[in-house]
Amino acid sequence: MYRVRHISALAKRGCLNVQSTQTHVRTGAQLSVVKRWSSTLDKLYPGHDSFPERHIGPNEVEKKAMLDFIGMKSIDELIQKSVPANILLDRELKLDEPLGELELIEKLERMANNNEVWRSYIGIGYYNTYTPHTILRNIFENPGWTTQYTPYQAELAQGRLESLLNYQTMVVDMTGLPIANASLLDEATAAAEAMGLCYRHNKRRKFYIDKHCHPQTIGVVETRASALGIDVVRLDWQDMDMSGRDISGILIQYPDTDGHIHDYMELVDSAHANGTLVTCATDLLALTMLRPPGEFGVDIAVGSSQRFGIPMGYGGPHAGFFSTKNEFLRLLPGRMIGVTRDANNKEALRLALQTREQHIRREKATSNICTAQALLANMSAMYAVYHGRQGLKHIGKRVHNATLILAEVLCFCEQVGICRPSDYGSDVSHLNLHKTFCIPHGGGGPGMGPIGVKKHLAPYLPTHPVIPPYGTTGPEAKSFGVVSAAPFGSSAILPISWGYIKMMGAKGLRHASEIAILNANYMSRRLEGHYKTLYTNEQGCVAHEFIIDCREFKKTAGIEVMDIAKRLQDYGFHSPTTSWPVVGTLMVEPTESEDKDELDRFCDALIAIRQEIRDIEEGKYDSKMNPIKMAPHTQAEVLSSNWDRPYSREVAVFPASFVTASTKFWPTVSRIDDIYGDQNLVCTCPPMEMYYESPFVDELAKRKEKSKAAV
Incomplete structure (x- = not known):
């Protein structure tokens, strides 16, 4: 071969x-x-081109060692004891033989060659664009950006947070509204979120949408409205009558879906006079030439940043944006990056107002990885940095002129391998592809969550006004509506999961699940006697993840789960998910890709932290001034000549034998002060003048003045 x-x-x-x-x-x-x-x-x-061998972390020796430790003779015995017999799949998945990486690429090339790539002039929010190679190479193809988890532990993510703050600042500058979030799924869902904000603000159940908005936006808004009990009326913006004071909000498009530009000043004034909010769906590139929506009084601006350097990708992923007035800050959906200070009063960044997050608000959350597009937002922000203000204006004018020329021309002439939900009674299954099926987190998106249903529910699947998916049309169709701007969601990232499945094959997929279960059970057993594992079965086993209870430490030592999360940074680890699904716990998901050494290092770190908690309980450490409460520790702190803490610098930053100077991963700021940041909310970059505070800049200015005077 x-x-x-x-x-x-x-x-x-x-x-x-x-x-x-x-x-x-x-x-x-x-x-x-x-x-x-x-x-x-x-x-x-x-x-030798076996993808499963490279993907699965533990080798045969390590697998045997872990099985021996938990008292199991084989992987089969572990699976039999961990997975209930009534849901255990008793056969292999019906998949083709696995492919090697080169074979997969060749197969993809053959499939791609069946596509006809045409230039699109359809518009409706999707445009041909060019991704600068420096952004492609240094962000999109860089694991430092693509594989990172959502920046819940801000001390380890200051660079990515700075880039997202830059994205928010770009949106604020271009829309003329004072606050913006760090991205949403797409333009259509951002518009639906805006409708929800209008309803939460004034509790009115009627919403106007201009018929000249993008069709996919109209579809998503109408679908979301039906679930919220809001009556959406589609009409021409010039016919909107709000004198009855029963309209919660209106949605207009600027420019509209046909490319027309209207003066909405009188409409906005009329809406506000009757207590109605105004949402403007707009286009960032058009705003390089048009008056910002905030300047003519709109309350909310939404849109897509796709044309800032992101390929169309057959519908996504693209980062939606959302900006609004200060008075609606607490109603703002999605994630928002804010400026705060750390424990040393140094300026730092973090996720602001985290009460909107899934692990806190639960079913009422407005933010998680599937509603954010951090990676694409970062790319769009860097696109703006790459071109600069004048460069963006130049591109906007060029596109405008090209459009005029084209218009003149036109006058003449779209649990893998072990059990299957459908086998044990599930009618609907939602899959998170960003973990099990190898889609990287992207620092908080894009995620992909396809939903599979049994045949009798197929007629009820979401449809689309532009490209209806297969089976959602015809007399038998009973679709409830539209859920995203693109018919297939973020389709451009799906080949990753497809490729993973093709290269793993049926045996590889099952074995990956087996090793994920083995890793989790091994770690749970190693932590016995130090932490309590919640929710084991009658055999004492867990599934592919497990929850350790940290709630008792608040009573015995004043230590909370977030303190443990911060201390883990000093050991070189980003914390597992905190307080989800149980408040005060850590949910550990080792996955199949970690080898035994890495699992042991993480367990050693948690065991060492438990000993530090024990030292607090026994009075060996002060309850407030101790390595856990003061974590994480930065280079600046331990290099300072002023070290007044009752523990050594070595304990602070080299707390275990595997944490060495050559392998140390340093947080760039000390512990974030979330309360201060939320009480003094700043969600944009400082003005450019702040970057000029330097004696060298002042000296240069003086020299220029002297030169002018001499002339």
């Missing part, structure tokens, strides 16, 4: 004189011969 691929690669470079230079133009007979030859070779000498 290697030889065939090698010849194909040389041919593509023009090094060999062969008729067929691309795989997809081979005849069926040729492909059949290659397939039979490859199959024979694989039987005689199997290839």
Whole structure:
């Protein structure tokens, strides 16, 4: 197989004189011969290109050691004791044989060659764009940006938080409204969130939407309204009558879906005179030339930052934006980055107003990884930095001129392998692809959460006004409406999960689940006697994740779960999920990709922290001035000549033998003060003048003045 691929690669470079230079133009007979030859070779000498071997962390020796530790003879015995028999799948998944990475790429190329790539002039919020290579290379292809978790532990994420703050500042500057969030799923869902804000503000159950808004936005807003009991009326913006004082809000598009630009001043004034809020769906590139919505009085601006350097991707992912007036701050949906201070009064950034988060507000939450697009927001923010103010204006004018020219021309002439939810009675299943199916977190999005249903529910699946998905049209269709701007959500990231499944194969997928369960049970057993594991079965086993209870430490030592999360940073770990699904706990999800050494280091860190808690309980450490309460510790703190803490610098920053100077991961700020940040909310970058506070800048200015005077 290697030889065939090698010849194909040389041919593509023009090094060999062969008729067929691309795989997809081979005849069926040729492909059949290659397939039979490859199959024979694989039987005689199997290839080494095994993705599951690289993906799954523990090797055979480590697996046996962990099984011995938890008292199990085999993986099969562990699965039998961990998974209830009535849901355990007793056969392999019906999947093709797994592919190697090169085979997968070749298959993708063959599939992609069936696409016809045309230039799109449809508009409606999606536009051809160019991603600068420096952004592609340094952000989109950089694991430091793509694999990072949501920045709940702000001390470890100051760089990514700064970029998202830059995104918020860009949106604020361009929309003319004082506060913005750090992205939403897309423009249509942002508009639906705006409608929800209007309703929460004045409790009126009627909402106007201009018929010239993008069709997918109208569809999503109407669907969300039906769930909230809000009556949406679709009409021309010039016919909107709010004199009855029963309209919660209105939605207009600027420019509208046909590209027309209207003066909405009188409409906005009329709305406000009758207690109605105004939401303006707008376009960032158009705003390089148009008057910002905030300047003519709108209350909320929403839209998509897709045309700031993000490919269309057959509908996504793209970052939606949302900005509003200060008076609606507490109603703002999604995540917001705010400026605060750390324990040393140093300026720092963090997620502001976290009461909106899923682990606190539960079913009322307005923010999680599936409602944010952090990676795409960062790319769009960097696009603005890359081009600068004048560059963006130039692009806006160029697009405007091109549109005019085109308009003149037109005058003439869209639990894997172990159990299956459907087998044990589930009618609906929601999958989070960003963990189990290898989609990276992106620092808080994009996530993908497809929903599978049984056949009898298929007629009720979401539809779309532009490209209705298969099965959502016809007399049998009973769709409840539209849920996202694009018909298939963030479809551009789905090939990652597809590729993972194709390369793992049925055995690899099942084994990945088995090792995830093994890792979790091993860690839970290692932490016995130090922490209590909640929710084990009658065999004492857990599934692929487990919850350790930290609530008792608040009573015995004044230590809360967030204190433990901060101290873990000193050991080199980002904390597991805190206070979800149980307040005061840590939910540990080791996954199958971690090897035994890494699992042991994490367990050692938690055990060491438990000993530090015990030292507080026994009076060896002060209840307030101790390594846990003062964590995390920065370089600036331990290098300072003033060290007044009742424990050593070594205890602070090298608390375990595996934490060494060569491997130490340093937080850039000390503990974040969330209360101060929420009480003194700042959610944009400081003005440019703040960056000029330097004696060298002052000296340069004086020299320039002297030069002018001399002339």
